[in-house]
Amino acid sequence: MKRSNWSPAISELKFAGHLIVRNKLVLVGTVIAVAVLMTATFSTLLVSPAVIVTIDLPNRLQPPSITHWLGTDDYGRDLFAMIILSTRLDVIAMLEIVGAGVTIGVTLGAFSGFLGGKLDEALMRVTDIFFSIPGLILALAVAAALGPGLNNLILAIIVVQWPGYTRILRGQVLAEKQRLYVDALRALGIGKVRVILRHIIPNTIYPVIVQCTLDLGGVILTFASLSFLGFGGSPLTPDLGRLITAGQLYIFQAPWLTAFPGLAILIISLAFNLMGDGIRDVLDPRLRR
Amino acid sequence: MFLLVFVLIGVTIIIFFLSQVLMDPLALYLTDKTTQAAIPAIIAHYHLNDPWPIRYAVYLSNLVRGDWGFSQSESEPVLSALSQRFPATIELTTASILWILVIGIPAGIISALKNNKAPDHISRLVALTGVSTPVFWLGLILQLVFFYYFAQLGLPHLPSSGIYDTTLALEYPVATITGLPVLDTLITGNWVMFEDSLAHLVLPSFALAFVSLGIIMRITRSSMLEVLRQDYIILARSKGLPERVVIYRHALKNAMIPTVTVAGLAIAGLLGGAPLTETVFGWPGMGRLAVDAIGRNDAPLIMGFTLITALMLVLANLVVDILYGYLDPRIKY
Numbered sequence: 001m002k003r004s005n006w007s008p009a010i011s012e013l014k015f016a017g018h019l020i021v022r023n024k025l026v027l028v029g030t031v032i033a034v035a036v037l038m039t040a041t042f043s044t045l046l047v048s049p050a051v052i053v054t055i056d057l058p059n060r061l062q063p064p065s066i067t068h069w070l071g072t073d074d075y076g077r078d079l080f081a082m083i084i085l086s087t088r089l090d091v092i093a094m095l096e097i098v099g100a101g102v103t104i105g106v107t108l109g110a111f112s113g114f115l116g117g118k119l120d121e122a123l124m125r126v127t128d129i130f131f132s133i134p135g136l137i138l139a140l141a142v143a144a145a146l147g148p149g150l151n152n153l154i155l156a157i158i159v160v161q162w163p164g165y166t167r168i169l170r171g172q173v174l175a176e177k178q179r180l181y182v183d184a185l186r187a188l189g190i191g192k193v194r195v196i197l198r199h200i201i202p203n204t205i206y207p208v209i210v211q212c213t214l215d216l217g218g219v220i221l222t223f224a225s226l227s228f229l230g231f232g233g234s235p236l237t238p239d240l241g242r243l244i245t246a247g248q249l250y251i252f253q254a255p256w257l258t259a260f261p262g263l264a265i266l267i268i269s270l271a272f273n274l275m276g277d278g279i280r281d282v283l284d285p286r287l288r289r
Numbered sequence: 290m291f292l293l294v295f296v297l298i299g300v301t302i303i304i305f306f307l308s309q310v311l312m313d314p315l316a317l318y319l320t321d322k323t324t325q326a327a328i329p330a331i332i333a334h335y336h337l338n339d340p341w342p343i344r345y346a347v348y349l350s351n352l353v354r355g356d357w358g359f360s361q362s363e364s365e366p367v368l369s370a371l372s373q374r375f376p377a378t379i380e381l382t383t384a385s386i387l388w389i390l391v392i393g394i395p396a397g398i399i400s401a402l403k404n405n406k407a408p409d410h411i412s413r414l415v416a417l418t419g420v421s422t423p424v425f426w427l428g429l430i431l432q433l434v435f436f437y438y439f440a441q442l443g444l445p446h447l448p449s450s451g452i453y454d455t456t457l458a459l460e461y462p463v464a465t466i467t468g469l470p471v472l473d474t475l476i477t478g479n480w481v482m483f484e485d486s487l488a489h490l491v492l493p494s495f496a497l498a499f500v501s502l503g504i505i506m507r508i509t510r511s512s513m514l515e516v517l518r519q520d521y522i523i524l525a526r527s528k529g530l531p532e533r534v535v536i537y538r539h540a541l542k543n544a545m546i547p548t549v550t551v552a553g554l555a556i557a558g559l560l561g562g563a564p565l566t567e568t569v570f571g572w573p574g575m576g577r578l579a580v581d582a583i584g585r586n587d588a589p590l591i592m593g594f595t596l597i598t599a600l601m602l603v604l605a606n607l608v609v610d611i612l613y614g615y616l617d618p619r620i621k622y
Contacts (some may be wrong), residue, residue, distance in 0.1 A: 125295070128295075128296060129302075132602060133595065133598065134558070136562070136564075137561055137564070137598045141591055221421070225425060244423075244426055244429070262426030266426070270417060270421035
């Protein structure tokens with residue numbers, strides 16, 4: 001009987017920690033992902049945003065050195081500082097996109113699955129259509145239709161992101177709504193909306209959380225790709241894709257301008273992919289071996 | 290078949306919404322020779338002042354008849370601009386599929402056979418890096434290494450951009466039969482240009498394939514592992530069949546079923562990556578045309594490109610479904 005004194009929440013947390021630490025790759029990924037999030041949060045403390053508008057032509061295109069760790073760009077700005085400041089924008093965009101995508105997807109998926117009928121059928125066919133266009137191309141078309149600008153680019157990627165979450169959550173809800181407690185709640189006279197928001201969604205959201213952590217790495221790639229193609233903000237709001245667009249003009253003369261921002265995208269994306277794998281191991285009981 | 294038509298109609302609805310509702314519908318049909326006086330006639334012809342359902346019906350019937358709008362930046366109809374660039378994109382994506390078949394599937398088999406040994410770890414790392422690598426950046430780095438640095442070191446180097454060497458083509462003209470330079474030069478026996486266009490294909494197709502390579506590799510590995518545990522494999526081995534026969538004749542076909550299932554996903558990845566790869570490598574395909582159209586604000590061309598990409602993906606998925614039925618006779622349509 002002594003066991004019952006244990007708080008299950010704490011042992012669960014310990015077990016989650018154990019699962020993450022057990023796999024070295026996942027651990028490294030998680031550490032880097034947390035470091036990226038911290039860097040993004042405190043980037044303006046680490047590096048002065050004034051770097052973006054400081055032009056130092058005598059020092060342009062300097063190779064990596066002690067004073068400029070990763071060299072300087074065509075305006076003589078320190079590349080390391082530019083990457084740190086760009087990371088902030090990329091990470092904010094990534095979180096906004098996935099956050100909005102999950103909110104829209106979960107809401108639609110929950111109501112669609114719970115209410116069923118024609119609405120459900122129609123919504124599922126809409127998601128079918130979204131899946132039949134490659135994500136990057138659809139985002140490109142939406143961004144082109146909305147016009148230039150950072151917010152329009154983010155909106156375009158959200159448009160592509162939500163259907164996946166809708167599909168996952170709907171499947172979960174279809175199974176969950178058969179459970180006895182749902183009938184009990186309805187018999188108690190609790191409204192459908194309240195049942196969905198307070199009971200169904202909290203009980204079915206885990207697979208969506210797993211999916212969205214797995215998506216973080218891909219979203220940052222999509223964002224960087226479209227920004228590389230010329231969508232997104234102005235030169236005064238640098239992001240990693242735009243740094244490569246600027247750097248590729250000097251690819252043979254100053255290869256570091258292309259290499260390092262791309263490496264930053266690769267590391268960030270890889271770290272979030274690894275962390276997503278780890279979180280899946282923690283949240284998906286079937287994979288706990 | 291019903292689903293195919295349904296999805297295509299859905300795609301046209303999305304593109305109709307993007308191009309005719311979010312943007313000025315008139316822009317789709319203006320040509321560079323349109324005068325102010327001709328505009329009312331265009332509005333009447335395309336029913337631009339009618340309610341949306343009627344406009345959509347008109348739009349759809351025009352699409353079917355090949356009127357996809359007019360591209361201002363190319364000064365020609367969208368469909369003809371796209372169809373000129375279509376073969377180059379096909380050549381690039383086909384070459385990428387070859388990389389996937391030649392490297393991805395064997396690597397998956399090897400890492401299943403050497404489960405948890407060095408080759409398996411290497412393939413896992415490649416797969417993880419693959420899905421995390423920005424394809425445009427990989428293209429630039431490949432150019433830097435295999436074109437610039439190899440040339441600097443005096444090593445044989447690969448060309449960095451274009452579909453073939455245009456100066457060389459003046460001496461050995463490339464005939465246009467299929468529109469795919471590699472195939473055309475092969476048919477006409479133009480060996481100099483065949484070699485040249487093949488060399489131009491190596492880097493862009495590898496860059497494009499890299500992302501999907503990892504996915505295919507991992508799926509092949511896990512399904513191969515699954516199949517190798519089956520009873521009929523034990524039976525085949527106990528009959529004394531050589532390992533090669535067990536793996537290639539008995540295991541592989543069944544292991545390919547899940548791989549073919551994700552092939553649709555891989556093709557979507559290739560089509561999505563095409564605009565980026567083509568831009569970086571100066572490849573004269575549809576993707577680069579669409580990217581150039583972004584800079585020139587040529588919406589009709591972008592929408593046409595989106596439509597044709599969706600069309601290609603739907604057809605590719607149809608082929609995947611047919612292959613699926615061939616590999617697994619239990620599946621009937």
